[in-house]
Amino acid sequence: MTDDHKLIRDCLKGRPAAQQELYEKFAGSMLGVCYRYTKSMSDAEDVLQEGFIKVFRYLSQYKSEGELGAWVRRIMVNTAINYLKKNRHYQADLSFKDPGLHPVSADNPEMRIEAKELADLIRQLPPGYQTIFNLYAVEGYSHVEIGKMLGISDVTSRSQYSRARALLIVWLEKESGDLKKNSYAR
Amino acid sequence: MPDNHFEHKAKNKLDELKFIPSEAVWLNVQAQIKKDKDRRRLLLWLPAACLLLGAGTWYLFHGKSKIYPVHVISTLSENGKNKINPSSETVESEKNRAIAVIPTDHSASNVQQQINHPRYEPKNKRSPLKENRQEPESRKPSGANESSMILGIEGRDQKKDVRKAEPQTNAPVIIQDSKKSRDAGINPAPDSGSVARANRKISSKADSTARGIAKTGGDDNLKNSPRKKTRTSNQDNIQWGITGGAGLSSHFNRFRNNNPYYTSNYGVPGNDHSFPPEKQSISFYIGLQAQKMLNNTTKIFAGLQYSYSEVRIAPGNLVNMPAAVYAGNYSLTNINSYYLVSGTNNYNYTNQYHFVEIPLGIEKQLGGKSRFSVNAGISLAWLVAVHALQYDPQTRIYFKENSYFNKAQWNVLGGIEYRLLQKEKYTLKIGPQFQYGLSGLLNRKSSYTEHAFFGGFQVLLMRTRK
Missing domain, CATH: 1.10.10.10 (Winged helix-like DNA-binding domain superfamily/Winged helix DNA-binding domain)
Structure with a gap:
């Protein structure tokens, strides 16, 4: 938890190394999440990319009440749902x-x-x-x-x-x- | 929350699911983070630019007036005879206004006019003249027939007072020694209240200064001070205004001689030395400008402005694979992703450049009464943000490497201006303007040079000096 705090602080300061560390910490498991919601790995990676952009953009809004992983996961799930809604390929089947x-x-x-x-x-x-x-x-x-x-x-x-x-x-x-x-x- | 075994098993199983994402994902995320950062930086600049513009606009239309009139009305003679001085003098001053004791020669016949003057102030008990009287005899203004007009050094507060007092009555400032007035049999005028109060305020604030002046030099030093109108002429020659322009920007590219592709392929038939086509795109600038008159037709100018330019390119498709490109001096640069030029003219990428510039130059009016003038100069620009790709001619790829850009740039500029409007408070000029990058956008790490060109229309709104 303390490590997460430091990591978040460094990310908010705009340190590229910390940003990469945060990405590497969650990218694997989050791609697993995205994979379950999409039909192809390329779509899953698109969702992952979009999700991480949101993570870094809104990191300042993260409150340290819950786990960082759970917060990141929620963002990924919401991003995946939005992606499905927006994407024509999925729209017809949704x-x-x-x-x-x-x-x-x-x-x-x-x-x-x-x-x-x-x-x-x-x-x-x-x-x-x-x-x-x-x-x-x-x-x-x-x-x-x-x-x-x-x-x-x-x-x-x-x-x-x-x-x-x-x-x-x-x-x-x-x-x-x-x-x-x-x-x-x- | 499902409590079924199946859901539990499925959840536990799926929580183990992990994949290694491709490198492109992180590169794209990183690029987006940088873009967001640049946008935030730009948003930080914008309020500053707006503030600057706002201040400039305010200065243009409500800026300080440099003329503070001092009307010399009343003089007192040492023997108690008063006289109205019919002359009125305007003192032009930057910071301080001098109030001095000026000896004048008066005849007794004018005393009665002074008495009847509605704007005189007999209640001013703290007048500098009174203080002067307490000084040793040697420091007092000499001459039995010399009377006094009080001048002093006045700060900004006093200026306000003067401005407040003037519109009410358009009255001259009368500062008079009350004792002498009493001696001369002058009674307070009933209608002189507000002006008198304002004048009293001025005279009391100026009191100590006037004393100082009286001590140090007497009349002779101060006699001429109001007439030093040309003292501030240099500053008066400076005019301020807002400048802005919009047009098209394009870039001129040329291979460096030390580029291996260039040296090995130049002149060989069939080899493609040309750069992929680029499309001109919008460019604009906005900022403040100061001008200083050198003579009736010539000015020099300097400014501070923000400028933005962009060029549209057709880089092809994004390939997320590591590659090496030739840089200048035969060195290789490793990149993680690139755009492979496909040859189609699909201008799907925009190179964007943000600068802060300091233009310096000279403007010459074409003839004494002509509305046309030409200008020329240089500008020092600082690249504050960039979002652009570079081209490698050997591998025919576009890639991103911000370290290839020169932060500081020198440009040459010129144009023609036409005076469209000349109002009481401002002058509006428009005209074509061009700018060319002398130093080049890219440094020697890059295998080619890139010079930016801007052509467009300029609008210049300058405050008019009366």
């Missing part, structure tokens, strides 16, 4: 309409896959589902908060989440089954 997917699956599937594979599965969800799943399951926002962030009702958020969740579980089970088959084959 309509939050029911695509007619109603998978039935177990409630607590095995999670034998790696983080990147799980993220890739989440990225295969339609963008609306993907965003709501990320916001609710990973970031911990409530459906009311998600509704406000995305401009939808909390009921829509809830129903979309349950569908995203069910779809993901089916895919996870399929992945686990494939993994089992592959391990037996070996």
Whole structure:
């Protein structure tokens, strides 16, 4: 925490070394966050870049109440959502309409896959589902908060989440089954 | 917050997710941080420039008036006879106004005119003359027939008093010894109140100074002081004004002889020595200017101004890869990203330059009554902020390296001015103006020289000296 304070102070003084240190400290994990919200690594890097520009621009407004990492992460998530809203490629898919997917699956599937594979599965969800799943399951926002962030009702958020969740579980089970088959084959 | 196992597992798994971003991300973030910093710096300059302009404008229209009239009205003779001095004198002074004891010769016949004068002040008990009377005889003004007009040294406060008092009555300043007035049988005039109060204030403040003057030299030293009108003529010759201009800027580029590309390829047919095309773009400047008359038709001028210029280029696409470019003196410079020239004329990048300049020059009016004048001079410019790319002809790439720029620049300037308006308080001149960078924008680290050219219209609003 003290290190963070010093780092912030140095960044606010405009010291390039401190700015780079701050960037390097969070860039890796924040790219992971951006990766989950976008469909390609190039888009994720765009969001990361935009997010860090905001981090440095508004660093003076950071209050030392919470962790710096959490503050940076919030900025990244908000930047990612804005990016999805602005980007034409995502706009069409962010309509939050029911695509007619109603998978039935177990409630607590095995999670034998790696983080990147799980993220890739989440990225295969339609963008609306993907965003709501990320916001609710990973970031911990409530459906009311998600509704406000995305401009939808909390009921829509809830129903979309349950569908995203069910779809993901089916895919996870399929992945686990494939993994089992592959391990037996070996 | 979901409390389901699935969400927990997913969250824990995804929190482990990390990637290494490409270097370009940091370079772009860094570039943006610098851009923000430059913008902030510019925002810091702007209020200062506005303040300067505001002060200049205020000075132009409400600035100090350098003429403070002193009307010599009353004189007193040593034998108690008063006389109205019909002459009125204007003292032109920068800081101080002299009030002195001037001996004059008066006849008794004029005393009655003085008595009847409505603006005289008999209640002024602290007049310098009274103080003078307390001095030893040798220091007093000599001569039985000499009467006195009181002059003293007056600071800025007194100037205000004089200004306040004058418009009310357009009255002369009358400072008179009350005792002598009583001796001469003068009674207070009932309608002289406000002027008298103002004058009393002046005379009391001037009291000690007048005493000092009386002690040191008597009349002769001070007699001529009001007539030294030419003392401030040098400062009066200086005029202040606001200057501004707008036009187009373009840059002239030429390879340095020590550029390896130039030396190995120059004159070889088929080799492309030309720079990618650049497009002229806007340029403007704004600031203050002071002018000093040398004679009726010639002035010298100096100023302080902010100037901005830009040039549009077509650098091609951004490539986020390390590369090395040839700099001057056969040295290599490593860069982390660059723009690869694609050959298309897509002017998608703007080189921007911000300067603070001090122009110095001479202006000559073409004939005594002509409205036209020509000017020429030099300007010393300081590059306060830059956002621009340089070109490497060998690799045909554009890259960014701010250390290649000269901070200090010398320019030559010239133009023609036409006096569009000449009002009571100001003169407005317009005309074409050009400026060329003598020293070059880039230093010897760069493999080529770049000279900026500005051509446009200038507007000059100068305060008119009466």
